[in-house]
Amino acid sequence: MMNIDIPMNDASLSSVAYNVRGIYQLKDDNCDPAKFKSLRYPGGAEAYIKELKEKLMQNVNWKTYVINGLFFVKMDITKDGVLSKLEAGPKVANSEAFLNDLKEAAKKVNKTWKPAKCNGNPIDSQAMLKIDFSSMAYDNAFN
Secondary structure, three states, X not given: OOOOOOOOOOOEEEEEEEEEEEEEEOXXXXXXXXXXXXXXXXXXXXXXXXXXXXXXXXXXXXXXXXOOEEEEEEEEEXXXXXXXXXXXXXXXXXXXXXXXXXXXXXXXXXXXOEOEEEOOEEEOEEEEEEEEEEEEEEEXXXX
C-alpha cells in the first residue's frame, strides 16, 4: 500500500477578471445644467482608469476573493480638486475587506482633479466609478 500526500494548503485558487466600465460625473441639482462643467482628471478618464488598474494590481490580493458583479466607488472631490471622501458598494455578504481594498486602490490614485464648475466657479462634486468583477474559482488539488 502506497502513502500519498494530499495537499491541504492553498488547494484552490481564485482568478478575478475585471472591467472598468467608466467614471461618471454625478449630477449636481444645485447648478443649472447649462452652466455646469464636469470635473476632469489630469489626462482624462483613460489616464485615471490606467492608474487605477495599476493600483488594483499592486494593492489587492486577488487570490483571497471570489467576487462577481458590478461594484462602484463614489468619490467626493472638493472645489480645490482634492479627493475628500470615498464610498464603495454594494455591501454584500463578506464584502467588507474587498470594498476596503477597492477604496484604498482608488485613494492611491492621488492627483489633484480639475474641479467641476458652476457658472465658471469651482464647486464640490461627486464622481462614480463602475467596475464589473468576475471570479473563477477552481480546485487544483488533483492537477
